[in-house]
Amino acid sequence: MARRGATVAQLFDEAELMAHVDNDVAFLADTVQMLETDGRALMVELQTAVAAGDAPAVGRTAHTLKGMISNFCSPVVQALAQDVEKAGKAGDGAGAAVASAKLQPALEALIVELAAVVRARS
């Protein structure tokens, strides 16, 4: 039975996510694990680029992160990543800093909640 907690519902669509992975919890677990490692690594890379004022790197990294998040049916977090990408591609360093500051906790929350779904369904 799908989880319908308020927090989870705010960050991703669980029903859509399960359909996307064909209800394959093992595969979902693998991809969440990848998000934990690759996603966090990309976030660090993004923050480094923001701090260095490297706008092209900000845009490129945020783009990859956005694509990664798109696999988890989370339009909210995906939109935050897109804000960073837009700011980076526009050379807007201040905007990128603000957007990435919003993205980082949202990504962490998403990872935590996805892991909870995996645990509940395993």
Next chain:
Amino acid sequence: MRILVAEDERITRASLVRHLEGWGHSVTAAEDGAKAWEHFQAGGFDIVITDWEMPRLSGPELVKRIRESAVATYVYVLMLTSRSDKSDIVTGIEAGADDFVSKPFDREELRVRVLAGERVVRLERTLHDQNRELAAAGDRMRHDLNSAARLQRAMLPRKAIENPRVRAAWTYVPTDELAGDAIGLELIGDRYLVAYVIDVSGHGVPAALLSVTAMHALAPAGEGASLLLGPPGGDGLGPVQPPARTVAELNRRFCASDNDGRFLTMVLFAFDTHSGHATFARAGHPLPVLLRAGAPVRLSDDGGFPLGLVDGGAYQDVPLKFQPGDRFFLYSDGFLEQARPADGKEFGEERLRSLLVSLADTPVPQLVTCATDALAEWAGEKRFADDMSLVAIEWAGP
């Protein structure tokens, strides 16, 4: 289908691979464009699914390389693009992509777009196979035509005739591999010269088959069956039966067979090189030319219908008495009807007679070459609109 996936982001790549393999495809995944290009060059992919932005080699650049590569069969390319990047579609299509899948991709959308790609690939493969079969059939036909042309050429006179009494030479220029013209030139018993020119209506294989049939019937090699030869003590020139009788028999045979509406014209000439007596008969064929002391001699234009048109048609023998130094020419209408490109004017009988008169001092073997060259100059090239044949005979005396 063998599918190559180029996607630098690991989760999307894994998700694509999982779906595609679940639908029964064989999938190779590459983590960037350059790696995908390496896989692609190893060959064998039917469909490529590529991300747009990738390290080392971008999606559009990968697609461009695929399209510029010399792969034997068509590779269907799907590009992955963000929903916000619709303007990129123009760039992707221009680079050579066939279709797009939006990111984040919808599983069903991906499935049907890959299905559409499969249809295109299978259609292209069918077309490719059919083209290959057509090319092979074309090669076989070309080979067969060349073989048939070699066989047809093998039935032509082996060489010119040259002895103290008579010299004869010929030229024969087919317009295609196979010709509808046929010529014969034989010296029988070292005394009786027989020459003919046959022209079958139309071109190509049917015309060539008819001309070969006629040549075979007239071949003196199997002398017992040759239409050229009569019974011992007959009314022809030695063993050669009167040409009109031979022509009538050929007409009977061709009228009795199904020639698909084709007919033949013919002139047949028999000559006793000891006495100078000669006879010719025509079936709808251009009148030969006789030159005496370098000037044309008027010949009787008696003749009959072309062969294969009128069953029981009558043909006349035209007797001649040669004088030493006389020259006699048989030719096909390809010589007369060759048009000059500039104004469409045909070469014509008068110009042919003038040409032969102008070559009165040219030895017969060289004359046929000079005549062909003159016609080629008229035509602007040595490829004529119709088959062209010319036989030249010169009598030195008894």
